[in-house]
Amino acid sequence: MKIYKITKISIYLLLFLSISACDNSDDNDFSEPNHRVIYTSQMNFDNKIEVNGEITFGDVSTGIESRTWTFPSGAANIETSSESVVKATFNKVGSHNVTLHQIFKGNAYVDKTLKGRELDTTIVITVLEPVSAIVQAFKLNEDDSLGAELTMSDNAENEIIASEKVRFIYSVIGQPEIFQWTFEGGSPQTYEGANPEVDVKYRSVGTYDMQFIASRERPFGGDTIQFKKLIKVIPSTKPVDLERVFDIDGKVALEFSRDIDPSTLNPAQFAITIENGSDVITTNIELAEVDPSNGNIVILSLNNERIYNDDTIKVSYTPGTLTTLDGMAATAFTDEILLFNLNNILKSENFDYSFENSTAAQWPYQWWGGTWGMYDLAISSSRAQDGTKSAYIEYHEQGGMIIGHNTIGGTPIKVTFTSGQTYEIGVWVYVVEPWFTPGNYPLPGLFASDLRIYPSSFDFEAVPVNFDENFPIGEWVYRSSFITADFSGAIDLVLRGYNEGANQKLKFYLDNLTIAPVNLRP
Known part of the structure; x- marks a missing residue:
């Protein structure tokens, strides 16, 4: 009616x-x-x-x-x-x-x-057609190639060794538009997105369920696939790997490949060094505890001290009592460098920080004239620090670059800053080959090559990358610098590349631009 x-x-x-x-x-x-x-x-x-x-x-x-x-x-x-x-x-x-x-x-x-x-x-x-889905799963080998296929049924209890990964793959009919995964006991525990393949790592011994939902809003319809006790994670005899060192609320976090037995933690078996410029901050580890939400993460609290984004932090572990819940002792590590978790504001600004969704035409030359147009830029699938694409850039010999970032329609994409806030501006760079003749760089009267980032108003200058003679070649390297905004509002950015001091082309891949609010040591 x-x-x-x-x-x-x-x-x-x-x-x-x-x-x-x-x-x-x-x-x-x-x-x-x-x-x-x-x-x-x-x-x-x-x-x-x-x-x-x-x-x-x-x-x-x-x-x-x-x-x-x-x-x-x-x-x-x-x-x-x-x-x-x-x-x-x-x-x-x-x-x-x-x-x-x-x-x-x-x-x-x-x-x-x-x-x-x-x-x-x-x-x-x-x-x-009505929405219908099929899910397959495969163990992953150490090189991430597909291993044995899992049995997809309730109570299958496919055995997975702790710290190993499983690749889940869906196929659908009926043109669903929404895809939701839930992996009990896995990392990630949930995933939403159209990617037909999701890799899940299981670190904790136990038996776990899995659920997949494919649906569409118009015409309404969907299909839900759920398996009880699909995965059974069993103890491992493999070494316990330290996967990363990062920060949590001003503390040091250690992420291991498997869940850690809290009763085996001893703060005295860890050591930390903190450097800030030429200063060395002396402190000791007061407490070591397992993150209550993630059993494979150990949090180190410092004695009357916290860490800041401009610190260089190195962590070491001397072999001792540290053991996983499946009974394997952790191996030693020395001077592992902490990488901060950064809240990249470019992710929410429609700025294609990882070059996954833009074309070379959306990174146009800004017409400064002279050497600033002596470069080539392409969006490449040959190499990526994250995702599948990056920008491949060649500064010409004694050349340079000045580019902006636009929408498909040609409008500059703006980024919002807050006055008084300090930001880390960083990029990942992969230099392909040497770009200078040893002993003759930079050329007389000129400067070493670099990459700088400005707002179009030129209210600040960030120099995340200096291509000095010791810059690594053939590997992804993260470089950054800090700026404090003296204005508030949305503004577009320009990237300036300098290569006048080099007598050869500088060839590199650029990926994952980051602008993140940070706290610096007082």
Whole structure:
């Protein structure tokens, strides 16, 4: 009943607009306006329905003498109709054409253009299968190649050695648009996205469930796949790896490949060094504890001290009592460098910080003239620090670069800064080959090559990369610098590359630009 009322109101509104649109034209009969107005109940949703679903077609044109709707034979429950409103059920999956032949009493308007008396319209209807999904899973070998396929059923209890990974793969029909994974006991524990493959690492001994949901909002539908006790994680005899060192709330966090036994932690077996410029901060580790939310993470609290983003922090472990819950002793490590977790504001600014979704044309030359146009830039799939793409850049010998970042339409993409806030501005760089002759760099009277980032107002200058003679070649390197904003607001950025002091091309990949608010040591 509600649908009928809405449709009726819509028809009256369209009739009013149709009459209003036929203005003072000499070709028009004011007492009998002729105007084509056609709608469907799914016109705002690409005319998609699920098989055996209904769709309503309406012809509320004015000045109609006769009409004929024609539906595809064998795909709908009707073949022809002369009614103004027709409801049809489609029982065949695929793309189907519905045609409307209209004869008007005079030449008719289509939108604001006057057409002939006889008009033909084709409406394409997409009929989808019900959403259906299939999930497969494979153990991953150490080189991330596919290993043995898992049995996908309740109580399968596929055995996975702690710290090993499983690749889950889905295939679907019915064009779902929303994909949601839940991996009990895994990392990640949840994942949302259309990527058909997800790698999950299991660190904790136990038995775990898995769930996958594929769905669409219009036409509404979905499929849920769930397996109870699908994965059984068993103890490992492999070495216990330290996967990363990072920060949590001003403390040092150590992420291991497997869950740690809290009773085996001894703060005295860890050592830490903190450097800030030329200063060495002396402290000791007061407490070592397992993160209550992640059993494979150990948090080190310092005695009356915290860490800051401009510190260089190195952590070491002397072999002692540290043991995993599956009984393996942790191995020693020395001077592992902490990498801070950064809240990259570019992720929320529509700025393609990782070069995954933009073209070279969206990183245009800024027309400074002179040496600043002596470069080449391409979006490359050959190498990436993260994801699948990066920017491949060549500074010409004794050349340079100045580029911005635009939308597809050519509008500069802006980034929002807050006055008084300090930011870390960083990039990942992979230099392909040497770019200078040893002993002759930089050239006399010039400077070493670099990469600088400015706002278009030039209110600050960040120099995240200095290509000195000791810059690593053939590996991804993270470089950054700090700036404090003295303005608030959204502003576009430019990237300036300098290579005038080099007598060869500087070839490198650029990836994962970062601008993140930070706290510096007082």
